[in-house]
Amino acid sequence: MFSTRFRKDADPAGAVSSGKDSFGRIESVGIEYIPDDQRTSRPRNLFSVFFGGNFAFSVIVFGWLPITFGLDFVGAATASFTGLVIGTVLIAPMALLGPRTGTNNTVSSAAHFGTRGRLIGSGLTLLFALAYAAIAVWTSGDALVAAAERLLGVPVDGTTLAIGYAVISIEIVLVALFGHGTVVAMQKFVAPVVGVLLVAGVVAFAPTFSPSTVHTDYLLGDFWPTWILSVVISIGGPLSYAPTLGDYSRRISRKDHSDRAVLAATCSGVFLGLFVTALFGAFTAAALPELGGSYVADLVRAAPAWYLIPILVIALAGGLGQGVLNLYASGLDLEALFPRLRRIHTTLITSAVAVGLLYLGVFVFNAVDSITAMTLVLNSFAGPWVAINVLGFLFARRGIYSPPDLQLFRSDGPSGRYWFTMGWNLRAVVSWAIGSVFGLLATDTSLYTGPLAHLGGGIDISFLGSTVIGSLGYLAALRLWPEPSTTLASTSTERGEHVLLSNHD
Secondary structure, eight states, X not given: XXXXXXXXXXXXXXXXXXXXXXXXXXXXXXXXXXXXXXXOBOHHHHHHHHHHTTOSHHXXXXXXXXXXXXXXXXXXXXXXXXXXXXXXXHHGGGGGHHHHHSSOHHHHTHHHHOTTXXXXXXXXXXXXXXXXXXXXXXXXXXXXXXXXXXXXXXXXXXXXXXXXXXXXXXXXXXXXXXXXXXXXXXXXXXXXXHHHHHHHHHHHHGGGOOTTOOOSOOTTSSHHHHHHHHHHHHHHHHHHHGGGHHHHHTTBOTTTSOHHHHHHHHHHHHHHHHHHHHHHHHHHHHHSSOOOSXXXXXXXXXXXXXXXXXXXXXXXXXXXXXXXXXXXXXXXXXXXXXXXXXXXXXXXXXXXXXXXXHHHHHHTSOHHHHHHHHHHHHHHHHHHHHHHHXXXXXXXXTTOOOHHHHTGGGSSSOOOTTOTBTTBOHHHHHHHHHHHHHHHHHOBOSSOBOTTGGGGTTSOOHHHHHHHHHHHHHHHHHHHSOOOGGGSOOHHHHTTOSBOOOOOO
16 A cells, blocks of 8 residues: 655645645646645545436437437337446556555556556547537537427527537536535536436336337347447447546555455446436437437427426536536546646547537537547547556566656656656557557448448448557566566555655646
């Protein structure tokens, strides 16, 4: 267990704040190491964050997508279940990095990819966070405007949609700026409130629901290719959380809480949150008389009058919960790319970028096509990255890390044990690159079709192929080109006999 000390003469600007991490206080800690005695969070907070954070239209829409692909409710539900199980199992060990390293997962990935190689994870996480934050604003803004049309007669046009998106964006940004304590407290409120309203939604749409309803022909011409496409997209849900699990688990003390408790809270929160919302999305989509280009607009048009106010609450509260998770993560990861910026500054920057992506995806491209293409392409890059980190955790590092060496990227001092070759661990980096290139070439979407997309005979193999190739490549590299023994953290390091310096501005 780490109890790494800070020198009293270290740069005050770089020292980790000992201020309380609580609701309503602006978090002063970014990606710095958090000493074990300052970690006051609990595993149940992990459950609250990842369970409640999924109760949003931006997550529900992923249960609607398989119905738009031509599946019925049973097909959509089984595809979501399968994909979520695979994705949750794959990312589970990533929750254990934070308690060991005291920082977020992208910084922790330096132990596997190298001090500079950690930038791969920071870039991927930033893309995931920005994309899903944009989806949160899009779906909640659509619900807000569509409900206002039915309740108040407000026209749905470019101007009102832009205003709706702006309202959702502002509430998300304000909470994200406060940081960890406020995010955790807010999710504890969102889960029960929105959960009750989702149950009410099942009652509202039950009269028109039929499990055998099919709205369109199979997107890929046959059941199994379309079903597997839906599975791959569902895997993207847990996968998108893999880099951000450490944002919250880093505040859990290993002295007070076991790995088993952390894993149980993480897996149950991620899986249940995603599966409940996917079922709601598939259920309501199957109950709709017809499908258009916007799930929430169709939902509002078909909803009984008494359910319009609950839709507004889900849009505001649910969108807030999901959007904040992503903007908070994006701020931390931009800080990892530009460590001289503070978290509050990077959060503002990424917020502006996320809103820009939203308007581009909605007003320039087809939103459904954009979501599908984005998910498949990001999965192809994230799959091998997650797999290599998990394998590195289990086999290369054996669950032991040196927090001081992980933080050396923010100083001009020694390069540390994770420097490898000019800051890059080529065993991991090359394996990830080869797997990702294959995934990109094998991706097949309405916006982009890779030259290897035909290899699966109509079945999308981009995620599976990229993950397997990256994993096997990394394991082979470890066998043929073993890492130096110095990369294993020493017993003295784990006991806290190293001094951690920080040059954070």
